[in-house]
Amino acid sequence: MTEQPTRPVDDWWRSAVVYQVYPRSFADADGNGTGDVNGIRARLPYLADLGIDAIWISPWYPSPLLDGGYDVSDYRDINPMFGTLADADALIAEAHELGLRILIDLVPNHCSWEHPWFKAALAAGKGSPERDLFWFRDGKGEDGSIPPTNWPAAFGGLAWTRIDDGQWYLHLFDVSQPDWNWDNPKVIEEFDSILRFWFDRGVDGFRIDVADSMAKDPSLPDIVPAADGAVTRDKYVGHPTYDQPAVHKIHQRWRRIADEYADTPQGPRIFVAEAWLSPADRLAMYVRPNELHSAFNFDALRCPWEADEQREVIDHTTENLWAVGAPATWVLSNHDTIRHRTRYGRDQKEAGAPAGTVPTDLELGRRRARAAALLELALPGGAYVYQGDELGLYEVEDLPEEVLDDPTWERSGHTIRGRDGCRVPIPWSGTEPPFGFGPGQGQPWLPQPADWSALTVEAEVKDPDSHLSLYKEALRIRREQEALGEGRLKWDRNCPSDVLSFTRDPGFRCVVNLGAQPYDLPAQSEVLLSSEPLDDGKLPGDTAVWLKV
Missing domain, CATH: 3.90.400.10 (Oligo-1,6-glucosidase; Domain 2)
Incomplete structure (x- = not known):
């Protein structure tokens, strides 16, 4: 395993690259077709060698799994399907020994109807x-x-x-997920206790599910219908269930709890917010100095592969977050969204269309996904990598209807397939399913495509040009380069409109060609890494390069 340098303890979260693990689909230790805690433990050396700083584990609590574990019936235990509290304690300790931090999910807006x-x-x-x-x-x-x-x-x-x-x-989500009343002091005190329970067990922080939703307008006003009579879930300013002012008091209270642990040998405990809010000045309210530490930048995830829009999102995000002293947190995919290899392979006007509804060019998506990875990891702040992104996995859009598990499938009357396509278990080795996901022989809980044989960890680790090799090299360089991580960027303005080029001090430049025509790279630049081979000093379309200048 490659030895990795470590960042200063007190600010690790400001530049961290965090790897998201979806427990059911990461690694199966007992052979029942479902991922588990001991499966994650067995793969910790892989994650450490990849070069990440921390692991975020999606809900592992007891749950009927009617919404993939986000319907929690007990916030202080581990789902028996995944293991035990002792297994979780061992995972936390072993991750720390490898220099990896552990974040877990907190689901505070709602619980399970089995709670x-x-x-x-x-x-x-x-x-x-x-x-x-x-x-x-x-x-x-x-x-x-x-x-x-x-x-x-x-x-x-x-x-x-x-x-x-x-x-x-x-229930703002599934019928099986009743919303907590955060106006009740007992709910507030219960979640104080839950935070301390896991902080005391050694977790380094929490990802806050739907962090903008706990507070509701107590007068319960209707949502004003649109002109066509439709009632949408758009989070307009003043929405009765999202981004209510009272939610900030909850986050400020949690920040005080996290700060109680700041002087421990383990260092600060942190929060990252899931809040689908736009524009970025609304999101910045959640990461003021006395609130949460960071927030996912979903504007970047939703941004099409177009230079002007990418530049605008980067500028708006960094300017608003820097104004409150917070780092940006970049993300391309997660367990709720179409994998970005698939999104980038579509007509960008339809990039976010539901699975199975629009054509996809997976080779185009592969090129763009590789370039996007170098762009994401070169931007100021931290970054999140969803499991399988480092392998170039695509959305599985043709899962058999009988295996679909997402509540959207049922609640939509079998018209929207939902999020299962990005949750298909990871291929580790071999030439046919289950691709080393577990010791069993059959397909796992969601079936894997046969052509993932070329995308296994085993296959890609041997190929210096693979997606995995690109990620490993990018993360290695990111740790070595003083310019990368938290900091500032300066746009290079003397380039075509479809080329993004910025420098970061000292001595680093990232250039991304989102156009069709090759771009002449600056002279006297040393190539650190490129997402595709260069063409006689020219940067091809849909390609990114890191330069030492």
Whole structure:
């Protein structure tokens, strides 16, 4: 294993490259077709050798798995399907021994309908203290049969479900995910305790699921329909369930808890926000000095492969986050989005279309994904890598309908396939499924495409031109170059409109050609790394290069 230098303890999160692990789909130790904690432990040397700084593990808590684990029934334990608390403790300790930090998911907006507190609320009846932990309300109309508001749910349908005694409960996501009432002090104190439980076990931080959603407008106003009568989930300013001012008090409270651990030998504990907010000045409110440490930059993820739009997103993100003293956090893919190799292989006007609905050129997507990786890792701040991105995996858009697991599939009446295509288990070795995912012989919980045999870790580690080799070399150079990580950039203005070129002190330049015509690289520049072979000193289209200047 390659020895990796380490960054200063006190600011590791400002420049960190974090690798997202989706537990069900990363590595299976016991052979049942589902990933688990011991599978992650077995692959820690691979992650350390890749050159990342930290691992973010998607929910590993007990859960009915009706929404991939984001329906939590117990926040202080491990899903038996994945292992035990002792396994988790061992994983944290072993990761730390390898110089890797561990972030885990916190799901504070909602829990599972299997959570003991929600079961108690259903049993307790109207007006009870147990029901006040959630959003139970009477309906409108003479018989209460009209939902309290017209709010839509994320996975389709309304955000309210009626129970046997006539009341309705709120679930901004799946019907199985009742929303917590954050106006209730008991909910606030419970999550204080959950944070300390995991901080005391050694986790280095949390990714906050839907970090902009916990506070609701208590007057429960309807969403104003659009001109065509549709009620959308667009997060406009003043939305009754997203980006409410009161959510910042929650984050400020959590920051004080994290700061209690700042002087421990392990160093600061941190938060990264999942908040799909645009433009970046709204997102910046979440990473002020007394709130969360960082936030995913989803404007970059949604940005098409076009130079002007990429430049605008980079400028707007960095300027607004620097203004509050926060680093940018770049991300290209995650467990909720179409893999970026697939997105970049589409007509960019339809890049975010649901799986299986638009044509994709996977070879074009491969070139652009490689260039995007070098762009992401050269920008100021930190970066996140979703498992399999380093292998160049694409979205599996033709999964059989009978295996689809995402609640969107059911809630949409089998019209939207959902997010399963980016959650297909990782191929590690061999020439046919399960590609070393586990010791079993059959397909894992989501079937892998046969042509992933060329995209296994085993195949790519032997190929110096592979996606994996590009990532490993980029991460090695990133650690060596003083210019990379947190800092500033300066645009090089004397280049064509479809070329992005910026310098970072000392002595580093990144050039990305998003156009069709080759671009003449500056003279007297040493090539550190390129996403594709150069053509006699020219940078081909859909190619990025790192230069020492």
